[in-house]
Amino acid sequence: MKRLEAALAETATAVNQMLDNLLPAVTSAERRVVDAMRYSVMGGGKRIRPFLVRHSAKLFDVADAHALRVAAAIEMLHCYSLVHDDLPAMDDADLRRGRPSVHRQFDEATAILAGDGLLTMAFEVLAHPDTHANPLVRSELVLALARAGGGAGMVGGQMIDLEAENAQLDLPAITRLQALKTGAIFEFSCIAGPILGQAPAEAHAALRDYARALGLAFQIADDLLDIESSEAVTGKPVGRDQVAGKATFVSLLGVEGARKRAQDLAEHAADRLAQFSNRADLLCDMAQFVVDRRS
Amino acid sequence: MKRLEAALAETATAVNQMLDNLLPAVTSAERRVVDAMRYSVMGGGKRIRPFLVRHSAKLFDVADAHALRVAAAIEMLHCYSLVHDDLPAMDDADLRRGRPSVHRQFDEATAILAGDGLLTMAFEVLAHPDTHANPLVRSELVLALARAGGGAGMVGGQMIDLEAENAQLDLPAITRLQALKTGAIFEFSCIAGPILGQAPAEAHAALRDYARALGLAFQIADDLLDIESSEAVTGKPVGRDQVAGKATFVSLLGVEGARKRAQDLAEHAADRLAQFSNRADLLCDMAQFVVDRRS
Numbered sequence: 001m002k003r004l005e006a007a008l009a010e011t012a013t014a015v016n017q018m019l020d021n022l023l024p025a026v027t028s029a030e031r032r033v034v035d036a037m038r039y040s041v042m043g044g045g046k047r048i049r050p051f052l053v054r055h056s057a058k059l060f061d062v063a064d065a066h067a068l069r070v071a072a073a074i075e076m077l078h079c080y081s082l083v084h085d086d087l088p089a090m091d092d093a094d095l096r097r098g099r100p101s102v103h104r105q106f107d108e109a110t111a112i113l114a115g116d117g118l119l120t121m122a123f124e125v126l127a128h129p130d131t132h133a134n135p136l137v138r139s140e141l142v143l144a145l146a147r148a149g150g151g152a153g154m155v156g157g158q159m160i161d162l163e164a165e166n167a168q169l170d171l172p173a174i175t176r177l178q179a180l181k182t183g184a185i186f187e188f189s190c191i192a193g194p195i196l197g198q199a200p201a202e203a204h205a206a207l208r209d210y211a212r213a214l215g216l217a218f219q220i221a222d223d224l225l226d227i228e229s230s231e232a233v234t235g236k237p238v239g240r241d242q243v244a245g246k247a248t249f250v251s252l253l254g255v256e257g258a259r260k261r262a263q264d265l266a267e268h269a270a271d272r273l274a275q276f277s278n279r280a281d282l283l284c285d286m287a288q289f290v291v292d293r294r295s
Numbered sequence: 296m297k298r299l300e301a302a303l304a305e306t307a308t309a310v311n312q313m314l315d316n317l318l319p320a321v322t323s324a325e326r327r328v329v330d331a332m333r334y335s336v337m338g339g340g341k342r343i344r345p346f347l348v349r350h351s352a353k354l355f356d357v358a359d360a361h362a363l364r365v366a367a368a369i370e371m372l373h374c375y376s377l378v379h380d381d382l383p384a385m386d387d388a389d390l391r392r393g394r395p396s397v398h399r400q401f402d403e404a405t406a407i408l409a410g411d412g413l414l415t416m417a418f419e420v421l422a423h424p425d426t427h428a429n430p431l432v433r434s435e436l437v438l439a440l441a442r443a444g445g446g447a448g449m450v451g452g453q454m455i456d457l458e459a460e461n462a463q464l465d466l467p468a469i470t471r472l473q474a475l476k477t478g479a480i481f482e483f484s485c486i487a488g489p490i491l492g493q494a495p496a497e498a499h500a501a502l503r504d505y506a507r508a509l510g511l512a513f514q515i516a517d518d519l520l521d522i523e524s525s526e527a528v529t530g531k532p533v534g535r536d537q538v539a540g541k542a543t544f545v546s547l548l549g550v551e552g553a554r555k556r557a558q559d560l561a562e563h564a565a566d567r568l569a570q571f572s573n574r575a576d577l578l579c580d581m582a583q584f585v586v587d588r589r590s
Binding site: 113 | 323324325327328329332375379382384385402403404405407408410411412414415416418419421422423424429430431433434435437438440441442444445446447450451452453454455457458468471472475
């Protein structure tokens with residue numbers, strides 16, 4: 001996995017630079033919200049979604065300058081979701097990526113606005129001519145991200161998750177929750193490549209299937225980490241699902257069953273990229289990485 | 296003003312129908328957030344922004360089916376901003392358009408998510424091929440709305456407004472606050488017409504100037520209403536700026552000075568549409584309406 005770690009680090013450096021360029025600090029009266037937006041997006045993280053955008057784009061020889069802008073946009077959207085999910089009315093989390101969450105570092109009102117600003121800016125970046133010369137590509141990116149992020153995607157998934165404490169969800173219901181809450185954004189990240197590369201439908205389908213298996217494997221691994229890891233390692237509170245009495249993949253499948261299911265999904269994800277042979281090696285590594293990660 | 300009232304009512308009916316079509320109720324597990332989104336957008340309101348979109352579009356013979364989708368998108372964005380601004384951490388408002396605000400009718404977490412969902416959906420609607428056959432037009436609409444709604448627009452303005460209690464703003468600062476907080480969205484609503492109609496730069500400039508004057512007149516009238524009207528008429532709490540000790544156009548210009556400035560702006564707005572002669576009559580009526588309105 002040395003080559004994957006190197007590639008992840010390289011993407012993190014490149015996307016951090018792009019985020020810094022796209023979202024510079026300001027000195028005008030609204031600087032507090034811009035500072036909070038920057039605090040959120042510059043706070044580290046593994047940058048898995050940006051990695052998926054860049055490496056799905058490489059399959060179709062997309063210019064990296066274009067892919068990096070989409071990578072930055074998806075990270076903005078991901079960070080907005082973390083900022084809002086951490087709010088007292090939602091998950092009430094004090095820690096994020098080992099630092100105070102945005103509403104703890106600033107205040108609740110600023111955190112709400114910073115999330116709103118990041119979500120809005122993700123679309124600004126995608127629609128800008130610098131992201132792709134062809135406006136059809138830009139429109140398709142916007143449409144795909146909006147669908148992935150909205151009521152039929154991430155926002156809907158978070159709603160179901162909030163209500164999950166009161167409803168013992170079964171496996172199909174948990175799977176759908178995950179597909180909306182985290183899967184849709186993984187899917188966007190992976191089809192950003194074929195959209196940018198104006199690739200044929202088979203390529204879209206392969207990356208979509210890869211992303212769905214990857215996203216589900218990621219969430220199962222997250223549930224395993226929630227009971228097996230520690231706050232010091234993950235940089236955020238752990239064991240919360242158990243305390244809340246929520247059904248998870250682990251409570252439904254058991255630890256061993258969940259681990260096996262995640263591994264099967266990682267292998268299925270890699271299989272779907274066979275048509276790209278060794279050009280997809282890093283994406284295949286990533287499928288294994290999301291299962292093996294310790295944080 | 297009979298013709299304006301009729302035109303406003305006609306737009307309200309048409310945009311309500313479009314919103315109902317674009318955002319149907321669902322029965323799946325995430326229905327609570329969709330219900331909250333619908334509660335927010337179907338809650339009435341004068342639909343001034345949709346009116347501006349439709350009537351700026353009519354100047355360029357844009358198909359009404361296209362203009363109505365953009366009108367619905369801007370209303371989604373406007374409603375998201377109301378839902379989030381009403382939250383306890385922001386303006387803490389229990390009433391909106393004469394009904395409980397979304398977090399009072401549902402709960403805070405659902406209100407945060409409903410706002411996020413409406414903001415996201417506004418971009419989904421704009422980027423969809425049904426909004427315009429030309430993807431360049433769709434991209435330009437998305438880019439313009441994102442700029443108007445983000446940290447350098449509405450979100451930035453709301454940040455300044457939240458901090459205004461601690462900083463006695465002067466007239467240039469209040470004017471900039473307004474230009475960001477409410478002006479940018481008025482501006483988007485008015486340039487949506489020339490964008491949809493792929494109109495020449497002079498038309499863009501005229502509508503932009505009209506919108507800026509209109510937006511400022513609207514805000515000054517709002518400040519006047521805040522001290523002169525009652526909750527029963529406006530459907531929301533009044534007198535809050537005075538209680539909070541915030542500087543407003545009225546505290547800086549006096550009641551008579553503020554009223555004169557709003558009237559001058561309404562006339563300036565109308566003047567900038569002279570090139571469209573009587574085709575712009577309703578937009579000119581609107582400039583006077585925002586100054587004269589009692590709620």
